[in-house]
Amino acid sequence: MTAPFAPVTPAAAHASDGDGPATLVELSDLKVHFPVYGSVIDMLRRRPAGFVRAVDGIDLTLVRGEVLALVGESGSGKTTTGRVIVKLTRQTGGRIVFEGKDVSGLWSQNELRAYRRRIQLIFQDPYETLDPKQTIYDFVAEPLVVNRIDSGEGRRARVISAIEDAGLRPASDFMNRFPHELSGGQRQRVVIAGALVMDPDVIVADEPVSMLDVSIRTELLRLMLDLRRERGLTYLFITHDLSLAWVIADRIAVMYLGKIMEIGPAEAVIRSPRNPYTKALVSVAPSPDPPDAGTRAQRTILEGETPDAAHVPTGCRFHPRCPVAFDRCKAEEPPLFDLGGGQAAACWLVEPGQLPVVDPPGTAAATTTTPVTDAVS
């Protein structure tokens, strides 16, 4: 299952040499349901009126050395998934396995500390992550202080190396400064340094570059890819922007309303998406190419917005907005069908044995077998 995805990187090469298992993180049937209470009394009696099904049963594998992009719109559950992996949010069902060890029930302070040395989270907004009254050095050193790792010169060396690895060179120019003295791109580098100082295996990056200007964004993506090579990192890159996923990821998983709709190698998901939701996302992905009549006609702009996760539609959860939904979609939820080459899509139209279905005019692809973007590129 994992072999076809494994990217050719030094880290992955190590993995096959026996340096730990190739599968680093494995989620199975992961669920996060937040209770919704009708009244305070109900809340005290713990009698929820319903549940927000933020994450509703996903299976996901993170292979050592890869960049897996988790793409979805607001309310897709991508951020909650990331938080569950770093154990900031408690799952309500399913299992999390890290390096072959079940960590689902791991909640004691000591265990969490050890776990979070291995797996770190980077948030979108460096303004919120950084303390305005803390110097860069103190911010980066804090996890070491809290976790009582190293001391004296050893700790200092570790902090300096993290700051320099994050591209703030020489560290002495930056470490005594405060966040407001840095540019947006530099601040996000400080946040990255704060994650690197723990020397983690995995970094879960939640929209790490979304607030930055194009050129600075590119620098940071490059930094992340360089760090993967140098430090053997594995990333879960959470983003709403499919074109960013295209640039950085080895594999892309597309989420909608708490479920994975499609997953596969980046090339396959972008160039020949099979789920209608993925097709629509690809068709409206931002591009600096001025559209001509052809690209406009190929575009599928879905109506409405992602429904509330407290009221997940029956059957395929995408069916009310799906341009090609049919009767079965309203009643039965499709599983992820394996399409070969590491690609899988949750859609009845790709069920093995199905005839290719012609999309109605005005929607993305002509048939389920033709790559959507052929005419565009």
Add this chain to the structure above:
Amino acid sequence: MTTDAATDATPDAVPGAMPGAIPGATHTRTLPKLADPDAPLLVVEGLTTYFTLDSGTVRAVDGVSFTLEQGQALGIAGESGCGKTTTALSIVQILPSNAKIVSGSVKLMGIDLVPKSENALRRYRWREISIVFQGAMNALNPVQRVRDQIAEPIEERMGASSAAARKRAGELLELVGIPRARGSAYPHELSGGMRQRAMIAMALACDPAIVIGDEPTTALDVMVQAQILELLEDLRHKLGLSLILITHDLSVIAETCDRVMIMYAGRVAEEGPVAEVFERPRHPYTQRLLAAFPNIHADRRTLEVIPGSPPDLRDPPPGCRFAPRCAFAMDVCSVEVPPEVTFGRVRVACHLYPADGSIAPEVRAAIAGAESPDVIGVDA
């Protein structure tokens, strides 16, 4: 100035005629007094806006000129701090208190708005030029129903009765794709996309000639962004609107605009028709900016990095402001401000293009074959 204010106070639209104004595609606009019907809709010339800080004067906008014709959509693009938002705010003069238009003119139908008093400007904001901001949640009043917020400027600026204004607000909501009944909702009851639609309805309230969108889709999901852009496109054709879109997102401009103006460090780098500028960027900065933009239709991992960072506008470099980061910089670039050169409908401010319009063959080859060694990627 006092005469201006006096004439501006008289409403020149008949309130009773208003509700019918929106659906008609080519209704005749009542021109402001003193307007020159033959002048282009908006002509900005040599606009210069400085911010005064304790640490010095920031030359945020430094000699920006452009023309917006009736019905056109102009996109202004550039990175943070390039002066695109300050340019927009200078047009309607809603600048922060430490900013000042130092020189230049903003001529709306031939009328220069720069010397107008605050009171006189009220005649033009909303009714001639309105602006849609990025964060709809911050711009809408959280404790007022959406319909009432849209009706307010119609009542205040156009002197409509309360009933007529609310009726018009309902029509505007439908126009932007919000069911009329949802007008009684408060902003927090609407989704992000709906709020942005409500903001657009509000901008259209007084039937302006020009709508300025300052990052109107930036905080939205991709699919909702596509919906809003489609709406803007639709409104443009239905209402004959003229648009100025300020954004760092080149894809938004590619999608909606006729012309694009690329700004760098307070100046115009390049301006022209979208198709031409995006397909054949001439200014090295435009080239770099386009190459740094992730494009799902292009090869993976060919994103470029623009080395260095934009200059400190308290003390900008002499000559071309992009010169310190430019791969093609020549001696002249750090000395002389490049003059604007026009190629058909495109104008470029770059020394690579001599004023006589000819490009030396070797320079042309260099620009065409420009490959950056700074290419992102693990596969490389």
